[in-house]
Amino acid sequence: MIGARRLYQTACKSQVQVLGRTYEVDSMSNISNSIAEKLNRKLLNETLSPLSLLCRRIQGHFEQAHPGQFEFIQDDNPVVRVTQNFDELLIPPSHPSRSPHDSYYINREFMLRTHMTANEREIMASGVRSFLLVGDVYRRDEIDTSHLPVFHQLEGARIFTPDELLKMERPLGKLNSHMEAELGKQALQIDHDPRLVRIVIQNLYETLEGFMRSLFGRSSQIRWQETYFPFTQPSFEAEVYFNDKWLEIFGSGVLQKQVIHDSIDKSNLGWAFGMGLERVAMVLHQIPDIRLFWTTDPRFHDQFRSQLTNLDQPIIFSPFSKYPPIYRDLSFYHDSSFQPNEIFELIRNVDANVIENVQLLDEYTNPKTNQMSKCYRITYRSMECTLTDSHVNEIHSSIRQASQSLLNLQLR
Numbered sequence: 001m002i003g004a005r006r007l008y009q010t011a012c013k014s015q016v017q018v019l020g021r022t023y024e025v026d027s028m029s030n031i032s033n034s035i036a037e038k039l040n041r042k043l044l045n046e047t048l049s050p051l052s053l054l055c056r057r058i059q060g061h062f063e064q065a066h067p068g069q070f071e072f073i074q075d076d077n078p079v080v081r082v083t084q085n086f087d088e089l090l091i092p093p094s095h096p097s098r099s100p101h102d103s104y105y106i107n108r109e110f111m112l113r114t115h116m117t118a119n120e121r122e123i124m125a126s127g128v129r130s131f132l133l134v135g136d137v138y139r140r141d142e143i144d145t146s147h148l149p150v151f152h153q154l155e156g157a158r159i160f161t162p163d164e165l166l167k168m169e170r171p172l173g174k175l176n177s178h179m180e181a182e183l184g185k186q187a188l189q190i191d192h193d194p195r196l197v198r199i200v201i202q203n204l205y206e207t208l209e210g211f212m213r214s215l216f217g218r219s220s221q222i223r224w225q226e227t228y229f230p231f232t233q234p235s236f237e238a239e240v241y242f243n244d245k246w247l248e249i250f251g252s253g254v255l256q257k258q259v260i261h262d263s264i265d266k267s268n269l270g271w272a273f274g275m276g277l278e279r280v281a282m283v284l285h286q287i288p289d290i291r292l293f294w295t296t297d298p299r300f301h302d303q304f305r306s307q308l309t310n311l312d313q314p315i316i317f318s319p320f321s322k323y324p325p326i327y328r329d330l331s332f333y334h335d336s337s338f339q340p341n342e343i344f345e346l347i348r349n350v351d352a353n354v355i356e357n358v359q360l361l362d363e364y365t366n367p368k369t370n371q372m373s374k375c376y377r378i379t380y381r382s383m384e385c386t387l388t389d390s391h392v393n394e395i396h397s398s399i400r401q402a403s404q405s406l407l408n409l410q411l412r
């Protein structure tokens with residue numbers, strides 16, 4: 001019963017401590033033990049973590065390609081006001097990412113940021129107009145080899161005065177043709193001068209293409225596509241062709257006027273982008289499972305030691321061994337209020353370290369009674385040792401009990 005007891009204790013508390021501060025718990029609070037444990041370990045401060053190596057490499061590129069231009073900031077405190085994470089970025093009240101099924105709330109007022117964009121305005125307010133920002137972000141998510149509820153992002157932004165922009169202007173028609181076509185599909189912000197917007201986009205494009213080529217190779221194939229974000233307009237997403245696949249690398253765009261902090265003159269324009277660090281580190285080093293970033297096994301970190309003196313040459317990770325998986329199924333009846341993220345969170349809280357994947361195998365609605373059922377297959381596999389059947393049985397039985405007692409699911 002390990003899992004059920006732990007979750008229950010959290011649910012009974014009236015206050016929680018997050019990174020040394022005490023917060024009142026209310027009906028929105030949903031920070032679980034498995035996530036609370038992750039809050040204290042700051043991977044970006046571990047020299048041999050591929051994530052901190054990637055940050056140093058990115059910083060090196062920007063210092064070399066744009067000397068003195070960008071301030072590099074690491075923000076290790078993921079607690080932000082709900083308004084910072086959503087409202088000030090114009091994310092609508094009905095947006096699904098606001099749901100406590102998708103995000104971690106400390107209480108109604110504070111949450112764990114779901115993206116680094118949440119800290120952008122406070123950096124602008126401190127007078128910094130051009131920056132690269134890294135930190136840990138949190139999202140309730142499915143369980144598989146490329147998702148964990150905690151990961152890291154790089155956010156970048158650059159704000160210009162109209163004069164600065166006009167000095168950078170080049171003859172028209174210099175935008176890359178692909179970018180030109182994608183720009184043509186989107187409306188500009190109503191009070192933006194199209195001439196200035198083009199210069200912002202030109203700078204965004206040149207800066208970020210150069211950045212991607214520094215990571216993936218000078219001659220890599222890159223494509224830009226129009227997309228939508230509430231905090232930018234127009235918006236673009238960039239993909240790179242790497243190891244025979246198109247990979248989405250970041251979202252970007254021209255910052256919405258209201259998102260630029262009020263301390264900055266209204267005539268200014270700027271661009272921003274945001275990128276996940278694990279995704280990029282996983283493809284560059286061929287790291288097969290996102291849980292490896294959190295292992296304390298020296299066989300992982302030691303492989304990256306030589307990279308400290310040769311940042312631009314990513315080491316290809318060689319798996320120290322792949323221990324065998326053990327599968328168990330979890331089948332239950334549920335009603336229409338059931339949210340898959342709740343079962344994922346429950347499973348993580350029983351034992352986050354030995355579960356590689358949770359996959360929906362089968363679902364069914366009885367047409368006569370409208371009763372619904374689902375069957376999930378859980379893949380148990382440790383990164384560090386071979387699991388025994390009896391250990392897995394014990395964990396699986398805790399998951400079954402917790403699903404009944406905490407989520408009221410009727411097991412089949």
Ligand code: DAH
Nearest residue numbers: 115117251252253272273274
């Ligand atoms: N915050 C977005 C996310 O987490 C990424 C992003 C998109 C950041 C566009 C930006 C941007 O600054 O302009 O998915």
